[in-house]
Amino acid sequence: MLTHNQLDIRWLSDVCRCETCGSSWAQGAVVELDGVELLRLSPSAHCTDPTSYTEEFVYHSILKAMDFTVKESFDE
C-alpha cells in the first residue's frame, strides 16, 4: 500500500510596497506530486485585500488534495 512518492513543495512569496501603508508580504506554495502539479496557492501581497496561505493551510490542502481524510483529536 505504501509506495514512495515524491512531494515537492515550492514556497512562493509576494511583496507589495505601498507608499501609504509600507510593505506587506504574502506567502503561498506550488506543490508537485511525482512531478505533476497537485496544488497551486498563489500569494498576492496587497494592502487592502492580500492573499496569503500559512504553512499549516498548505499542508492541510495537500492532505485534502491527496484525498486523505484527516481526523484530529487532543489527548487530555
Ligand SMILES: [Zn+2]
Ligand atoms: Zn496601501
